[in-house]
Every structure is written in structure tokens, then in C-alpha cells.
Amino acid sequence: MRTLLTLLLAAMPMLAFEYDLTPSKVNVSTYCFFGKPEVMDTHNNGNMSNSCFVDMGTGYLVIDSGPTYLYAKQAYALMKKIKNLPISHVINTHTHDDHWLGNAYYKEIGVNIIGSKEFKNEVKPEKTRMQMRISKEAYAGTEQIFPNIFVDNKKVLELDGKKVTIESVNKKAHTNSDLFVYIPEYSTLFAGDLVFNERIPSIRDGNINNWIEALDTIKSMDVKYIIGGHGEIVDKTSVDATYKYLTQLKEKISSAMEEGEDLDDAVNSITMEDFKNFKMYDGMHRQNVAIAYRMLEWEQ
Numbered sequence: 182m183r184t185l186l187t188l189l190l191a192a193m194p195m196l197a198f199e200y201d202l203t204p205s206k207v208n209v210s211t212y213c214f215f216g217k218p219e220v221m222d223t224h225n226n227g228n229m230s231n232s233c234f235v236d237m238g239t240g241y242l243v244i245d246s247g248p249t250y251l252y253a254k255q256a257y258a259l260m261k262k263i264k265n266l267p268i269s270h271v272i273n274t275h276t277h278d279d280h281w282l283g284n285a286y287y288k289e290i291g292v293n294i295i296g297s298k299e300f301k302n303e304v305k306p307e308k309t310r311m312q313m314r315i316s317k318e319a320y321a322g323t324e325q326i327f328p329n330i331f332v333d334n335k336k337v338l339e340l341d342g343k344k345v346t347i348e349s350v351n352k353k354a355h356t357n358s359d360l361f362v363y364i365p366e367y368s369t370l371f372a373g374d375l376v377f378n379e380r381i382p383s384i385r386d387g388n389i390n391n392w393i394e395a396l397d398t399i400k401s402m403d404v405k406y407i408i409g410g411h412g413e414i415v416d417k418t419s420v421d422a423t424y425k426y427l428t429q430l431k432e433k434i435s436s437a438m439e440e441g442e443d444l445d446d447a448v449n450s451i452t453m454e455d456f457k458n459f460k461m462y463d464g465m466h467r468q469n470v471a472i473a474y475r476m477l478e479w480e481q
């Protein structure tokens with residue numbers, strides 16, 4: 182019996198990994214696939230960041246292509262079920278691999294991909310985290326495909342008579358390649374990983390001062406919806422958790438420094454009561470303290 186089963190299994194074609202994505206409607210024209218507040222692993226296979234699409238009229242605009250080729254392919258199949266539209270552009274908000282490795286699929290179907298002019302400088306020629314941490318089945322077909330259109334300071338698209346403003350932060354904030362996307366017609370702003378909610382942000386590749394400054398700019402904008410790279414809050418309050426975490430962290434590190442605490446002391450002493458129940462606090466907070474401490478020390 183077991184031999185028969187083994188033979189049957191061997192004869193079956195290898196099944197593609199199924200992400201079981203569900204689009205959530207944000208407003209009349211905007212939908213997102215919201216990722217889980219988790220680290221990438223062989224269970225979520227990279228479905229831990231947000232990928233969104235906007236119906237502009239005769240085509241979709243996609244914000245972040247997701248973690249793999251298969252994710253992007255399955256996402257577009259679901260978009261077409263809502264309305265059978267082509268995709269005009271994909272925008273990559275930054276270079277972290279959970280946000281753009283779906284580019285391989287979009288390139289295959291001939292879509293233009295937009296990213297920061299820093300994109301090529303920032304992506305290291307090495308295996309991606311996704312490649313190392315998710316299953317081979319889920320990673321199948323994935324390649325590092327860079328954008329083919331680059332944003333220097335600002336780029337304005339006109340899609341079906343509606344303006345889409347793509348703005349570069351132009352200094353290292355969450356990364357060195359952060360873009361945010363504003364669609365006035367829908368009062369919607371896509372903030373990429375400048376905005377995390379429901380989990381602790383990662384400041385590993387960032388600069389805490391510039392990040393706070395970028396959020397000040399975003400907070401000052403008159404928009405109804407602000408959609409981050411992680412988390413499902415989509416109104417203007419979506420910014421609050423990241424903003425509060427970064428400003429509190431900066432204050433706490435500054436006072437620790439004033440009291441003569443070295444890096445190890447600070448990592449051990451700085452806790453954030455308001456965020457202890459956030460996802461990924463245990464794995465990420467201490468690391469954030471260390472990174473921000475070094476950075477603030479350097480800038481002193």
C-alpha cells in the first residue's frame with residue numbers, strides 16, 4: 182500500500198504553492214492584499230507585507246508586487262476577477278524583498294515597473310532573504326527584476342485623467358529608496374514601509390531622524406486614507422503607531438545617553454510599555470534600540 186502511494190505521489194506533477202490571497206476593499210477604487218504581521222517563513226512564504234491595487238478606470242496601478250513570482254501571479258488572477266483590466270504600472274515603494282520580488286511576474290506580462298533611482302545601488306548582489314527562508318515551491322519562478330523606470334525627486338503620472346504623484350523621500354528613512362504614492366482623486370496615500378501598524382517596525386536599514394521627518398510630511402498631508410507596507414489600518418491613524426514608536430525610542434535613547442548608559446545598558450534598559458503587545462516586539466525591539474543608539478551616537 183505504501184509503495185503504491187509513493188508511486189502515485191511521484192507521478193503527480195509538483196503542485197504550485199497556493200497563497201490563498203484575499204483582496205480587501207479599502208475604498209471605491211482601492212484594494213489590498215494585507216500580509217500577516219510575521220517574519221517570513223515556510224508557512225507564510227513571504228505573505229507578510231501589503232500589496233495593493235487601484236482601479237484607475239481602464240487599468241490597475243499596483244503598489245508593491247509582493248514577495249514572489251507566484252504571489253504576483255495569483256494576485257493578478259484575483260484582480261481580474263474583480264474587473265478584467267490590464268495593469269498600467271507597478272510601483273516598488275522600496276528595496277526590501279517582501280515588496281518587489283513579484284516583479285518577475287509583472288515583467289513577464291509586459292508591465293512597466295517604477296522604483297527609486299537608488300534601487301540598483303541598494304540591492305546587494307546576494308541571495309534574497311526570501312530565497313533563504315521560504316519554501317522552494319513558493320519561490321519558483323522568482324528572479325530579481327529591477328524597475329525599468331526610475332524616480333529621482335518626484336514623478337507625476339496621469340492615468341485615465343487622474344494624477345498619481347510618486348515622491349522620493351530622497352534620504353535614508355526606512356531605507357535609502359523609499360517612495361510614497363499619492364492619488365488626490367481618491368484621497369489615498371501609499372506610504373510603503375514608512376508606515377507599519379499592528380507590528381513593530383524594522384529600522385535595520387533606516388535612519389530614525391529622517392524617518393520621523395518623512396512621517397511629519399505625510400502627517401501634514403490632507404488625505405483620507407494612508408496605507409502602509411505592513412498592517413491593516415488604512416485611515417490617517419495608520420501612521421500613529423510608527424510615529425509614536427520612533428519618537429519615543431529616540432527620546433528614550435537620548436536620555437539614556439545623557440545618563441551615560443552605553444549601548445548594552447540601553448538595550449537592556451529601554452523598554453516600551455505601549456508596544457509590548459505588538460507583534461514582533463520580542464524579536465525586533467532590542468535590535469532597533471541597538472541600531473538607533475549607534476546612529477544617534479554617530480550624529481552627536
Ligand SMILES: [Zn+2]
Pocket residue numbers: 275277355374410
Ligand atoms: Zn521594508
